Amino acid sequence: MTPSPTRAEVVAAAEASIARGSKSFAAASRLFDPATRDRAVLLYAWCRRCDDIADGQDHGHGMTRVDDAPARVAALSALTERALDGAVVGDPAFDALRLVAAETDMPRAWPRDLIAGFALDAEEWQPESEADLLRYCYHVAGVVGCMMAVAMGVSAKDDAVLDRACDLGLAFQLSNIARDLGEDAGVGRCYLPADWLAEFGVPANNYMAPEHRPALVAMARRLTDRAAQFEASARMGVRALSWRSAWAVLSAAGIYGAIGRSVASRGAGAWDRRVSTSKGAKLGFIAAAAWGATLRGRGAVVPRDAALWRRP
Numbered sequence: 001m002t003p004s005p006t007r008a009e010v011v012a013a014a015e016a017s018i019a020r021g022s023k024s025f026a027a028a029s030r031l032f033d034p035a036t037r038d039r040a041v042l043l044y045a046w047c048r049r050c051d052d053i054a055d056g057q058d059h060g061h062g063m064t065r066v067d068d069a070p071a072r073v074a075a076l077s078a079l080t081e082r083a084l085d086g087a088v089v090g091d092p093a094f095d096a097l098r099l100v101a102a103e104t105d106m107p108r109a110w111p112r113d114l115i116a117g118f119a120l121d122a123e124e125w126q127p128e129s130e131a132d133l134l135r136y137c138y139h140v141a142g143v144v145g146c147m148m149a150v151a152m153g154v155s156a157k158d159d160a161v162l163d164r165a166c167d168l169g170l171a172f173q174l175s176n177i178a179r180d181l182g183e184d185a186g187v188g189r190c191y192l193p194a195d196w197l198a199e200f201g202v203p204a205n206n207y208m209a210p211e212h213r214p215a216l217v218a219m220a221r222r223l224t225d226r227a228a229q230f231e232a233s234a235r236m237g238v239r240a241l242s243w244r245s246a247w248a249v250l251s252a253a254g255i256y257g258a259i260g261r262s263v264a265s266r267g268a269g270a271w272d273r274r275v276s277t278s279k280g281a282k283l284g285f286i287a288a289a290a291w292g293a294t295l296r297g298r299g300a301v302v303p304r305d306a307a308l309w310r311r312p
Helices: 007-021 023-029 034-055 069-084 092-103 109-122 130-151 159-179 181-186 194-200 210-240 243-269 279-295
Strands: none
Touching: 007 023, 007 034, 007 092, 023 034, 023 243, 023 279, 034 069, 034 092, 034 109, 034 130, 034 243, 069 092, 069 109, 109 130, 130 159, 130 210, 159 181, 159 210, 159 243, 194 210, 210 243, 210 279, 243 279
């Protein structure tokens, strides 16, 4: 029988994971109240571990092309189901999910939706249209926004707030795709919709070639423009959050939003070196977010623009 780790031990392991995996999320998570911060880092640790297993990474670094992707997804799915059943898994990240699931009213369908996104990658899936791309973004990031919202105390039945939380995940993922086009091409992945590629006459298997750089800039700007739309929608959801949670969410929106804005501003040089946000810039976004959280107002969140893509 696997010995049960203490909650403090699982939280400590999750904090170590976030410190290695995402300086931006680590910075934003410090702004939560202690109880919310624990749940946020526990959830992050599980998401990070699943991503690492699926892509053969180490805390988000060194992505490689793996030969056994379907088997990896099956393994992390089995571990996730054990955690959702309340069993001690023995892997700190999956025990982190066990704790978050027990402490919130998170629907079991949401962790499964995330794993479905990893399954798409394992199948070497590529989007045919923008709607396909957004469906993928929901699975690998939008649903994480929903899970994070529940970790902050949002009801799993509050669709208006959850839609906004999903929007923030979509915004983050679209910016990340724009930033990582070169890295993804290196492992044979293409998240640019096939109809966009056809429009510009760019082959999916060689979109990083120098002769395609002007078209790539145009498509990357589409990604970042869409990210900005979803980010703007997401910011309307902080009315439902406590001041500290709103501060953290607005900080993350500013920090991650800067990635997309930087990709767009760099044009053809966007992929010469990895786009990141400096420590000074992070502090600036955190300070601005504190003021934004103060001015946000409280109350019900109105339903979002029906023209935006809708989560399942």
